[in-house]
Amino acid sequence: METEATAENSGVLDETGLGAEVRSAVGRLYRRFRSELPAGELGDTALEVLTYLHKRGPRTLTELSEAGRVAPASMSQTLNRLTSAGYAIRTPDPNDRRKVLFRTTTEGATLARATRSQRNAWLDAQLAALSPEDQRTVARACELLGAIADS
Amino acid sequence: METEATAENSGVLDETGLGAEVRSAVGRLYRRFRSELPAGELGDTALEVLTYLHKRGPRTLTELSEAGRVAPASMSQTLNRLTSAGYAIRTPDPNDRRKVLFRTTTEGATLARATRSQRNAWLDAQLAALSPEDQRTVARACELLGAIADS
DNA sequence: TATTGTTATACTCTATAACTATA
DNA sequence: TATAGTTATAGAGTATAACAATA
Numbered sequence: 568m569e570t571e572a573t574a575e576n577s578g579v580l581d582e583t584g585l586g587a588e589v590r591s592a593v594g595r596l597y598r599r600f601r602s603e604l605p606a607g608e609l610g611d612t613a614l615e616v617l618t619y620l621h622k623r624g625p626r627t628l629t630e631l632s633e634a635g636r637v638a639p640a641s642m643s644q645t646l647n648r649l650t651s652a653g654y655a656i657r658t659p660d661p662n663d664r665r666k667v668l669f670r671t672t673t674e675g676a677t678l679a680r681a682t683r684s685q686r687n688a689w690l691d692a693q694l695a696a697l698s699p700e701d702q703r704t705v706a707r708a709c710e711l712l713g714a715i716a717d718s
Numbered sequence: 719m720e721t722e723a724t725a726e727n728s729g730v731l732d733e734t735g736l737g738a739e740v741r742s743a744v745g746r747l748y749r750r751f752r753s754e755l756p757a758g759e760l761g762d763t764a765l766e767v768l769t770y771l772h773k774r775g776p777r778t779l780t781e782l783s784e785a786g787r788v789a790p791a792s793m794s795q796t797l798n799r800l801t802s803a804g805y806a807i808r809t810p811d812p813n814d815r816r817k818v819l820f821r822t823t824t825e826g827a828t829l830a831r832a833t834r835s836q837r838n839a840w841l842d843a844q845l846a847a848l849s850p851e852d853q854r855t856v857a858r859a860c861e862l863l864g865a866i867a868d869s
Numbered sequence: 870t871a872t873t874g875t876t877a878t879a880c881t882c883t884a885t886a887a888c889t890a891t892a
Numbered sequence: 893t894a895t896a897g898t899t900a901t902a903g904a905g906t907a908t909a910a911c912a913a914t915a
Contacts, residue, residue: 585857586841587835588860588864589845589856590838591860592863593748593751594766595766596744596864596867597744597748598763598867599787599867600741600744601906602788602906606880606908610880611745612745613882627897628898629896635749639898640885640886644882644898644899648881648882663891663892665890665897666895666896667896683738686741687737687738688737690741691737694866697862701862704855704859704862705740705862708859709739709740709742709743709859711852711855713739715844716743716746716747717746752883753883761905763906764904779873789907791906791907792906794874795904795905796906814873815914816873816915817872817914
């Protein structure tokens, strides 16, 4: 037996079930995160882009759309929301005038830092209640799944 | 002025990082799943509701909205999509005529079974490439995170 | 009055198609 | 022609507010 069954999801962990388990858990967590989101705040998509710009530095629209695996037109609109809100700005690329470099504003950088801890308060509390071993398990799974998401 | 930040935050178990790591990994996986979705197919939300009805049996709108942690009005619209597509039907509750019991149709049950394996083909392939130990780690993390999502 | 469910409306996020500007 | 980016429009999924029907 590879894994013990989760009592309530009864038939779920069968031979082919791991993908379904991951997908279900991810979907439920994602929706849970979204349900905690106060109205008027940046959505997770926009915040993820802002955080990416903050951590990696200026990027073009094409780079951002490829990193986020969305169509360029989709990323353009997400960036419209960020720039309209004053969290990012467009700057011309001096070497290629077709390109636009997006970068965070001071407000955007502040928000990226602040929101990172604030928005995760609930989740951090839940995770803190796990045993150290379980925390390591979750951390390791995040590495593995993050790599899969980017593969 | 470059990112004084961790270029690759996979050290993970720092003082505040686990919640952020989980959130980031979940968000990137969720968006990756969504990007794999062929046009014209049921979205993950609708499919999750359909699967829930298929596994648990008939449920009222209130029960479904609480299970999915969405507003009743939101669930009503998701159910409108499922019923319009012929995958679920409304049936009156004989004991309380305010209530509506939603149940899968034959087509809905078939779809719930078929899509489950088909849609996870890509993810299953990625997971199959992991070592057995890593697979157990992911499975265990899904249990832990699933419980948090439902807490 | 309280509960159950619905419709109306708006916002985020996504897509495709059609467009402009630059290389 | 090819590439980078934008706008127009549509659909899924979410929310709140206002409503009807039943308890």
